Amino acid sequence: MKKVHIGVSARHIHLSRAHIEILFGQGYVLHEFKALSQPGQFAAEEVVSVQGSKGRMDKIRILGPARSETQLEISRTDSFALGLNPPLRQSGDIVGTPGIKIIGPAGEVELQQGVIVAARHIHFHSSDAEAWGIVDQQMLKVKLNGERPLILENVLARVSDQFALDLHIDTDEANAAGVKTDEYAEIID
Amino acid sequence: MKKVHIGVSARHIHLSRAHIEILFGQGYVLHEFKALSQPGQFAAEEVVSVQGSKGRMDKIRILGPARSETQLEISRTDSFALGLNPPLRQSGDIVGTPGIKIIGPAGEVELQQGVIVAARHIHFHSSDAEAWGIVDQQMLKVKLNGERPLILENVLARVSDQFALDLHIDTDEANAAGVKTDEYAEIID
Numbered sequence: 001m002k003k004v005h006i007g008v009s010a011r012h013i014h015l016s017r018a019h020i021e022i023l024f025g026q027g028y029v030l031h032e033f034k035a036l037s038q039p040g041q042f043a044a045e046e047v048v049s050v051q052g053s054k055g056r057m058d059k060i061r062i063l064g065p066a067r068s069e070t071q072l073e074i075s076r077t078d079s080f081a082l083g084l085n086p087p088l089r090q091s092g093d094i095v096g097t098p099g100i101k102i103i104g105p106a107g108e109v110e111l112q113q114g115v116i117v118a119a120r121h122i123h124f125h126s127s128d129a130e131a132w133g134i135v136d137q138q139m140l141k142v143k144l145n146g147e148r149p150l151i152l153e154n155v156l157a158r159v160s161d162q163f164a165l166d167l168h169i170d171t172d173e174a175n176a177a178g179v180k181t182d183e184y185a186e187i188i189d
Numbered sequence: 190m191k192k193v194h195i196g197v198s199a200r201h202i203h204l205s206r207a208h209i210e211i212l213f214g215q216g217y218v219l220h221e222f223k224a225l226s227q228p229g230q231f232a233a234e235e236v237v238s239v240q241g242s243k244g245r246m247d248k249i250r251i252l253g254p255a256r257s258e259t260q261l262e263i264s265r266t267d268s269f270a271l272g273l274n275p276p277l278r279q280s281g282d283i284v285g286t287p288g289i290k291i292i293g294p295a296g297e298v299e300l301q302q303g304v305i306v307a308a309r310h311i312h313f314h315s316s317d318a319e320a321w322g323i324v325d326q327q328m329l330k331v332k333l334n335g336e337r338p339l340i341l342e343n344v345l346a347r348v349s350d351q352f353a354l355d356l357h358i359d360t361d362e363a364n365a366a367g368v369k370t371d372e373y374a375e376i377i378d
Contacts, residue, residue: 076364175265
């Protein structure tokens with residue numbers, strides 16, 4: 001049985017170095033709150049707010065370290081509450097996506113693009129992928145055994161010797177199934 | 190192919206006659222806003238607010254007609270925002286479920302029980318069920334062909350000559366898959 005650790009991503013934001021300085025002040029450095037499952041990644045102590053045409057959301061967690069481009073990842077449910085229609089994309093693929101206003105303690109950013117609903121995926125360390133005969137970019141079927149059992153189709157495999165084995169889903173997917181971070185899913189195909 | 194109309198239930202409430210009078214005034218009668226897919230059921234013009242330990246939600250739509258017992262149906266996502274932990278239940282099965290404060294224009298109700306996350310189900314008219322060889326209370330597998338294709342397991346069949354063919358899912362399930370009301374799902378098993 002191919003068991004995979006589940007990591008549920010709540011809405012969060014990755015910020016560029018330039019945007020960190022606008023939102024928090026010149027030379028500002030994020031403070032690590034908690035390490036994430038992928039090596040080097042962390043949840044920061046800092047949070048921001050975002051303002052869409054229909055609503056505002058506060059306490060959006062920043063994930064570090066700084067990236068080359070700012071990216072806000074929200075659920076489809078969040079997108080209706082904020083009043084925007086971001087596409088389903090893999091992380092980093094933000095061309096043509098909507099922007100949003102980001103509000104920090106020291107300033108605001110009118111983001112021009114970078115809001116996505118993050119497409120589910122599994123991070124495999126190269127050795128895990130090899131053991132299970134799975135290759136990078138393969139599409140998998142995954143079962144979530146929560147209170148409302150679900151089979152996810154089109155789950156993208158991402159393989160690297162920099163990755164730790166982890167299924168990343170968002171809160172809509174987790175809540176639809178009734179699963180939480182640190183539970184396990186099963187690759188069935 | 191067994192195609193079934195999708196009806197997505199947003200958070201809503203069914204009220205008892207007594208609670209309608211506390212919330213809206215003595216002798217108050219709900220006004221029909223829109224007929225629902227099941228014969229005789231309607232969305233009312235009236236809305237209420239609910240207040241949980243962690244949050245409040247306004248504009249909760251009332252579905253009529255009045256029922257013998259008040260029942261609030263919310264998504265798992267809503268339950269975290271409100272700060273309560275309702276079980277997954279079929280409609281009407283509310284013994285031992287949490288309550289919540291309901292706020293109307295004329296008064297408030299401290300509901301003692303009645304908050305559920307509604308379990309997905311398909312309403313079949315008896316003739317539809319017979320044609321497809323499906324019996325009341327059978328568990329089905331259903332595919333949602335949205336932007337994130339999902340297979341729902343444990344979908345309860347409810348058969349009656351009072352029902353119209355309709356798959357009822359909540360906003361977590363709909364948003365996880367990326368489907369909307371008036372789209373179609375497929376029974377695959």
